[in-house]
Structures are given as structure tokens and as C-alpha cells.
Amino acid sequence: MTAAPRRDAWEKVTGRARYAVDAVLPNMAHAAVVRSERAHAYLTAIDRAEAEAAPGVITVVTAEDLGDLGRRFGHIVPDHAILAVDKVRYYGEPVAVVVAETPHQAADAAEMVWVDYDDLPALTDAATALASDVLIHEQSYLEPGQKFLDVAPTASTDNVAHRNELAWGDAEAALAAAATVVETTTTFPLVYGYAMETYNALADWQPGSLHVVSTAQHPLMVRRELARMFSLPLAAVRVEVPYIGGGYGSKSYTKLEPLAAAASWAAGRPVKVTTDVEAAMYTTRADGALVTVRTGFDADARICARDIDIRFDTGAYADNSPLVLTKSINRSFGPYRIPNLRVRGVAAYTNTSPASSYRGFGAPQAALAGELNMDMAADRLGIDPVEVRRRNLLAPGDTIIDGKRPLDADLVADLDAIVSALDQHAADRDAAVQASGDQHAAVDSGTLRGRAVALTASDAGASPISTAQVRMHADGSVTLLVSSTEMGQGSRTALAQIAARELCVPIEAVAVGQSDTRFTPFEWTTGASRTTTVVGLAVQAACADLWDNLRAKAADSAGVTIDDVVVHGGRLHFTADVSNTVSGSGAGGDGVGEHGTGLGAGAADALGAGERGTGAADAAPVVTDSGSGLTPAEVIRQWFGADAGEVVGVGVVRRDGATAVLPPFWEIGAVGVEVSVDEATGEVTVEHLVTVGDVGHAVNPDLVKGQDLGAATQGLGIALWEEMVYDGEQLTNPNLVEYRVPRLRDTPRRITSVLAERGDGAGPYGAKGAGEGALNPVPAAVAAAVGRAVGVWPTELPLTPPRVWSLLQQAQQ
């Protein structure tokens, strides 16, 4: 659409932006969490006398103090205790919470809580847990038939948090008949999202109400769980989410909020709970995965079957992992024509930090094996890895999964864009070598090079349930209320752009409030790259509703019927005034849609070539014109009879219209990388990164490119550096010194960011989501590129220098 500066930039460069960690309430107390020093043990005694007597301590809370409160949470499997009940299941699990006047006093007293354990065998990896008779959860917490979305959790106690599968055709028979079968097994590490603002929550329980300020990505999901746990009506629970210091999925669903709320309930004071990086790593990580892919090809290198096994290490509690596993299954086989498929997935409970959502949501784990397998297949088949993909890619409109939305992207065109950028880089390098006249530079001695492409398609957008409210004031300016949380993606900017366009006002005339469940309307989640698409549609619908309400007010003031008022050029006209410019006049009960059609030609001019509206967008009064008619401000002031009042529009998205078929869109990941490998050290340098943002329409191109580079960089982190390492019961690297994330000097030497805008999405103006896509294929692309450089295919990430060095040794054998 247009470049628009971020709405939050001034606040953020001046230090004025308010985050949850900055929040204070009158008479606030501070909590420190006593965490388990065992991975798996029965709690035999908790001695808190010394802590309770320590200076400044208000109370020390354990599970037994929680009375009638719902002690467990978990939106899919309610297996997660606020404070450990009877036993602990991972090192770092909250056992008690100390509430004191100051953070220092709370931290000091937490050291004085003495916990006795009766040790159980610690099952710290998925293979061990699945093979063991020792149960991490000795009971099922599910009511019969209980499910979340289409995920019906496994009500078993065999260390399985979830099991699922997807199949069509006869994969086994097709593999047996295939000309070539290629098998790939990869290990995806345990990774930590590291949002720089670590989890925190401030809670104020009062009789009949609960107010929480937290880092929650999904405030309405948190509200639902808190209401259940505290036996309160939804309306009595207020979850306020200011700016979030990074989310990336890691702040999805409920984290510290129940702990803060229980502490406030116990102490009778507002209580703040924060985490350091170590505690944050104990709070949530991403699912580790062992994935095996077997692909059968016919003599023409066309896929005849894929058989895939996914095993997640889900940690001590299910959190969102059952849904992540289900998505991982859907995202594991790639956007290819696959006549026979079988994917089986299991998420294992282990005695490690609980896993949950992280950017990509199961796609990076599965694509590592799936896309590396395509490269290995190309090698075996003796054809180019780009060509093997080209031969098998689905076309726009093809079915990926029966019953779901057909593919809404042109992947061959995306692939061409990647290859062209990679080729350009190679040509530029050759030209530079020629120009320098240095013949030796052509062969960097001691350096190996490799390049690779990778593609993914994710069923994204989550549930299309969204509500937006636009309040137009007496001067025609607008307050937009949505519950989407702003965690850096720029949703307040993009949604303001959509509202400004729909209402024909400058973006400066649109204010966007922060999410606060007391004031902002219902939103399913802020995740799955959904906001611009799904919430954007809700904003468009709210603006259409606002125009209808303005038409009604204008008609009422003039003593005519609503059918006599049309919207044209951002103004309201009585049909007689515009009959010479608007054929058909768009009158009728659903007249907005009709006049949208009536003004089609003009609208297309105003929008510019190649842009179109879909669904509610057709209702948008987008023609720019001036002169006759009334401005919305004039209509409002006339109707209220004063320079006062406001008119409100509400827009709702549900599983209907543009979002009737799920997913709301397929989020495409399309990347290429060129790497160099230092033969002496095994160090990998990313020479060139190419991302194609296949977003249908970029409402704000700078924001989309920002999402793509940020997501791809997190993918590089997983590919090259990031890994939580367990040694026995304990995480050995719970800090940012030993858990290494990408730094500035790790950035690729060249970055090409392409936006593919083909208007093929269901969102506003043909938009589709961005945010996860550019991460999903990156670990696979890097693994394949390093494999090509070294001559041995990697099986495990991250590709640290020691790992690559041992690949180099294998290559020489």
C-alpha cells in the first residue's frame, strides 16, 4: 500500500513506551519464585518458617495454600499446576512464591525456603520418556471428550502429551513401488525464543475482580483461564497488555499470570512477578524434534509418496504443544504434489522445561527434514535441487490438504525469484574477482561454498475470530480498538493504515489503543501471522459498519431514508446529488456493497493498478472526490446538534465469507542462502540470504521486510548457534553467555528481500500474513547449503564449528 512510519517509533526511541515490566500499581508488593532443584521428584516437605520471618516478607505461598482456587491451567490439557502439587516435573518448576515489600527482600527470603524431595528417575529426553514405565503425569486431567479446536488431546498417562496423524492414499505400497526412495532423519534442537522482555505479570486480586498487566500475546485466552481458575465472570477479569518486548510465539497463552494472581489473592496486595533469563528458559521453550522423512520418487523424479515420523520433546507440561504437533504434521510434507502420504506425530512429556509455541509453530522442525530430504533426493536422482522442487510444486489453486483452503500462492514464481537473486550474487562475485584481476581470489583457499533453497507452506491465521471497533469523533478523527497485542510487528501501524484508507482520513487521524480486555473487543490471538489478514478484515468490516451508521444518521437528520444516502469520496451524499456521477446509486439495504460495485471503475483508479478489494473491501468507500455532500464530521455534529458525540462501527470476522474456508491463508516460506565454510575451523558464514515475502499485498512494505529479516535471522540462530543443553537433570546453559543468539556481526554479508504481491490473499486488498514464513525454511536451507559445501549432509542443528568440523572429517574419510 504505502510506506507509513511506525506509530510507536517516537515512544520507543525516547524511552517513553510502556511495557508490562514498567507497570506499577499502588501498594504493589513483589514476588520471588522458589524453583525446583530436581527434574523429577515427590515433594516431601516445604519449610518456610525462616522465610516467613525474614525482613519485609508478607507471605510465603505453596500449593496447599491455594484453597478453592483452580490449581491447574492449560488451555488444551489442564496439566499445569500454578505451584507444584505433590511432585515436581522439571528443574526450575515453581514450588513456592515469596511475597515481600521489595524485590530484594523477596529474593533473599526465597533462599530461605527449604524443600525436601524424594527423587524419581529423571526422563530428560523423548526416547527415554517414551520407553520408560515411570510416569511423569500419573493421571489424566481431561474431562471425557474435552478438546481445543480440532485437537482432541490424548487422555493417556504413558508420557504422551499428544498423538496425531494425517494420511491419504497408501504410502507404504507407493514407497515399495517407487523407483527411488530417499530417507532423511534430523534432530532439531531445544531452542528458547528469548524475547528480550522476559515473562512478567502484575496482578491485583480484589473480591469479585482480577486485574492483570502482563506480557501475554493472547490476553483473551489468559482472561478465559483466569476466570475459570478464580471462578469469576469473564467481564470481571481484566487483562491489560501494553507494548510487549518481543513475543515470537513464546508469550502465547498463559504463563506467569496465574502465579501472580494467586500471590495477590494470598497476600491481599497487588503483586508483581518477574523472571530473569534463566527463569524464562524454564517457563517456555520450543519443542525439540526428531523427524524422519522417507520420500519415494518415480523415474521422472516426481514424488509418489512421503512417509514422515515426528517425535517432539515437549517437556513437563503440554501447554500448546498438542496444537504445535498437529500443525507440524500439516506443515511437514511441503507444498508438493504427493499422491500418497502418511505422517505420524507424537509429543512426549519429558522432565525438562515445558515447550509450547514458537515462531513457525512446528514448521521449522518438520521442514528441516522435509526440505533437506528434497536436496538429498536431487543428489540421488542426479538433477538440480531447484528442478526437483519445480517438478513437484503445487500450482495456485491446488489442494494441499483435502477440505482446507486451496493453495493461494505461486510458488514457482517465488522459487524463480530466489534463484535469480542467488545467481545475481554469484555473478556479482565473479565480476568483482575479474575486476580485481586477482586470479587466486577466484578460489578462496580453505573456504568451501554451498547454496540452497527451501520452501514451506503453513496453514496459518489461526481461528478467524476477531472483533474491531472504530469510534469516529465529532471532528471526523477515529479511535480504533482491537485486542491485537503490539510486540514489534507493527500491527498498530498497519491496522491504522487500513482504517485510514477505508474511512478516507489521513493516518494521523487514526488513534489505536493498547489491548485491554476491559475496553478492547474480542480477539482470538495475536499469532499465526494473522493480524493484518484477519484483524484487517475485522477493521474493514467495522469501517463499513461505521459508514452505514453515518448514512443512517445523515438520513435521520435530513428526514429521508438510509437508502437515499450513499458514500462517495469519503463524503455522504443524498442520492439526488450524485445521480449524475454514480449510476445505480447503490441504494438498498445492503447498499454499501452495491455502491462499492457501482463505483468499481473509479475505485480501481484510486487504488492503483493491481490492487483489489475482497470481501468487506468491496464495501469500502475508496473513491477520492470532494465537493458536494457532507463530511462524516458534519453528519455527526448535525445529528447530535452540537460539536460533540461520536458514531461507532463494529466489525466481526468469523468462519464465514472470506474466512469460511480454513486456514485463512497459507503462509509461504521461500528462502535461499549461500554459505561459506572455513575448512580449518568449521565456522559457517552466511554470504547471502534471500527471502521472498509472498504476502499477496504489503499493507506496509517496510514492516513486511522487517518481519522477514527478523524471522530469517531467528532461523539462522537455530541453524548455527542456538541450543538448550541438558546435562542430566539440569539445563547447563541457562543464560545469554552460553546460549548464543545471533549478534550484529553474524548478519549475512548480503541480504536480498523480495516482496511478491500478487493480490492472492483473503485479507484486505489481497493481503496474506507475514512473520513466521521467513523463519520456517531457513534452518533447512542452511543445513542443505552446508551439506553441499562440505559434502556430507548434516543431521543435527545447530551447525556450530565443532559439528561442522566433524562433518569435514567425515567428508575426508
Next chain:
Amino acid sequence: MTGSQAPTSTVVRCRINGRDVEMLVPVRLTVAELLRDRLGLTGTKVSCEMQVCGVCTVLVDGNPVSSCATLACDLDGTEVLTVEGLARGRNLHPVQEAFMAANALQCGFCTPGFIMMAVALLDARPDADQAEVREWMDGNLCRCTGYAPIETAVTVAASRMNDSSLEDDQ
């Protein structure tokens, strides 16, 4: 050890963003805690608490310092600059302007630390080249942007500050 009563609080006198501050602070209080919890200057953030992320960077007598790992009592007699003290009234510092113009922020949590480190760099090395920018900024982490826009912002700010200092000379 209860017998030996070392002082648990001490008076610190310093100047923070041009404002004279005199406070009795616990000796264990960090600069970040003083700024955020006692003075309401919440622009300075804390993340890794191990001096690797740079989020908490402030300038003490012009030098970049990790405020999460520096004791408030050590500020006695110093001059402290935080992100809140950079702008002149409504006029932003060129580094702040450059971060806005280059889209060099997303969630914004790391932004104050990056900006303070960039200010320190450009004060110390007004002619900093790209290698120096990358070296100085390598001590700050960002999880959102992928760094390229931040590098651009600092480079642009450097050239703009050099241009305006040329104008001042004329």
C-alpha cells in the same frame, strides 16, 4: 556474620539527565534499579543481567555502562545520561531520528540500549567507519530486526552528525 554491621545504605550524589540527585540508596542497588524503580526512568531496560545484551546501557561520564551490573553507589560524583535525557525538548538526538527513519526498531525493548551505545560511539569516534560501527554495536542484542536496519541507522546518524558539525564550523 550478623555481628559485623557494614553499612547497608549510602548516600549517592550525582547528576542524571541534567538533574541533581541526592539519595540514600542500599549498597546493593543497581543503577538500573535506581533509574527504573526509584526515579521512574523506565526507558532503561534490563534483560540478560550478565552484560551481554546491552539493553541496559547508559552513559556514565560519557562512557557506556551496563546499568544492571553497576552499583548505584558507584555513581557518586558522576554525570549520567539515559535515553530520556537525549532529546533537547521536542528535538530528538540525530541517533534517535536515524532509528526512526531507518525503521531500526520493532518491539523497541533493545532500542534505548542501542541508541545509548550509538551515542557513545559517535561521541568517541565521530568518523567511525562501518567496521567500527559493527564492532561497537556487536555488544547489543536485538531479537526482532535482524540488525541490518540498526547498522544503517547508526551509519546514517554518523554521517548526519558529521555534516552538521561541518556546517557548524562554517
